[in-house]
Amino acid sequence: MTDTVSSTESRPAHLTRTAALETVAATAALLFNNGQTTERVAVAAERLGHALGVPLTLHPHWGELALQVKGAPFSEMVPVTPIGVDMGKVLAVMTVVDQVCDGALPREAAGPALEAAGRLPPASTPRFSLFAAIGAASLGVLFGALDVPSLLLIALSAGAGALLRRWLVTLGGNPFIQPLCAAALAGVIAAAADRLRLAEAPSLVALCPCMMLVPGPHILNGAIDLVRTRITLGLARLTYAGLILLMICAGLLTGLAGGGATVLAAGASSPVPLAADVIAAGCAVAGFGTLFSMPWRLLPLPIAVGMLAHAARWAMISLAGAHVAAGALVACILASIIITPVTDRLHLPFAALGFSAVVSMMPGFFLFRAASALTELVSVGPDAPADLLTSIVVNGITAFLTILAMTIGLILPRMLFEHFLPAPASRRWPSAIPDTRDN
Incomplete structure (x- = not known):
């Protein structure tokens, strides 16, 4: 990891109260905006505030953070919207916080160190697009696309979509444009593959690249906020995630229509052998970890957890005959039990790491089948067969139950760990609060 602690030739003798508050505000903003819970x-x-001599309380809201200094009418308002996910930046910022609180970094150097952490670049564009392609193709294997042409088209679509997203970032603007355009591109490629008979699974050519756009960390962070009774913030996070999902669906349908297709048949998924299932799950985890800018040296952790969790899911479904939602619940509980203490130890964002490990279990295939059946129902009208409505209900409920099971499976162990095994007091607050005053 890039060392975020930069030395300076000349530093002030001490940190003023105002400067200390600004340092804490910058820290909170960087963490809040990059996916930390x-x-x-x-x-x-609050821990850094105590270390810098400004004991305070943080009040998070969608769009801003309010820092209220205890015992004084002195506060700081920071405009920040939590729409990013960057595990590299979170790790760098938490390293600075630890170093300042432990006395390894002078308080006056915290500001420059935080600036350096905020400037850390995301994953390079070649790595970003390559791992998006690998992740999408791996999801194709998990959903039953075992023919080479389908997998190549999935990889091509996801890689091109990743390049398109990076280009759109340089233009700035609305954050919803990226998933909309990338999903539209996936729809166009899937429609062309269907018309030209290039792939055996054109529905997965459309679905898998779009799965790489799912805002899982925002869904998990929103659910965690709701559980902690931060109702307004939790609902705002979930609304943002829902709008992204809406843009993905709209882009995909627009791309399919632009390519001359309305509905792509989504047949039953083929059973996948255990070895292929576990290996593909590990590749999918690597893809999502890269999308969230996880440092190279940390990638093996979520990959191993994801492979283990997927093996547990495969055993529950294939050997025990459990429902897919039950299999996802068990797998996510297992993943959360392993990930929770690791994220606390390494100061990584739980939602991003947890979602990376289990994202391959997202019921995208069932959602696509429900959407396809719904689109067909609208086009056929009153003459639609009864089994079409049954397909919509069954697939829609299966997808809902699976997402609910995954959310509960990830959050429940997290909450239990924090209740029964709270962080030691020495890791939350420094033993002494240095005196810092304005000139």
Whole structure:
């Protein structure tokens, strides 16, 4: 990891109260905007505030953070919207917080170190597009696309979509444009593959690249906020995630229509052998970890957890005959039990790491089948057969139950760990609060 602690030739003798508050505000903003859970943002900000001599309370809201200094009418308002996910930046910022609180980094050097952490680049564009292609093709294997042409088209679509997203970032603008355009591109490629008979699974050529756009960390962070009774913030996060999903669906349907296709048949998924299932799950985890800018040296952790969780899911479904939602619940509980103490130890964002490990279990195939059946129902009208409505209900409920099971499976162990095994007091607050005053 890039060392975020930069030395300076000349530093002020001490940090003023105003400068200390600005340092804490910058820390909270960087963590909040890059995917760290709200609770960990609050703990880090308050811990750093104590270390810098400004004991405070953090009040997070969608669009801003309010830092209220305890015992004084002195506060700081920071405009920030939590729409990013960058595990590299979160790790760098938490390293700075630890170093300042442990006395390894002078308080006056915290500001420059945080600036360096905020400037850390995301995953390079070649790595970003390559791993998006690998991740999407791996999802294709998990959903039953075992023919080479389908997998190549899935990889091509996802890689091109990743390049398109990076180009759109340089233009700035609305964050919803990226998933909309990338999904539209996937729809066009899938429609062309269907018309030209280039792939055996054109529905998966459309679905898998779009799965790489799913805002899983925002869904998990929103659910965690709701559980912690941060109702307004949780609903805002979930609304943002829902709008992204809406843009993905709209882009995909627009791309399919632009390519001359209305509905792509989504047949039953083929059973996948255990070895292929586990290996593909590991590749999918690597893809999502890269999309969230996880450092190279940390990638093996979520890959191993994801492969283990997927093996547990495969055993539950294939050997025990469990429902897919039950298999996802068990697998996510297992993944969360392993990931929770690791994220706390390494100061990584739980939602991003947890979602990376289990994203391959997202019921995208069932959602696509439900959407395809719904589109067909609208086009056929009153003459639609009864089994079409049954398909919509069954696939829609299966997808809902699976997403609910995954969310509960990831959050429940997290909450239990924090309740029964809270962080030691020495890791939350420094033993002494240095005196810092304005000139």
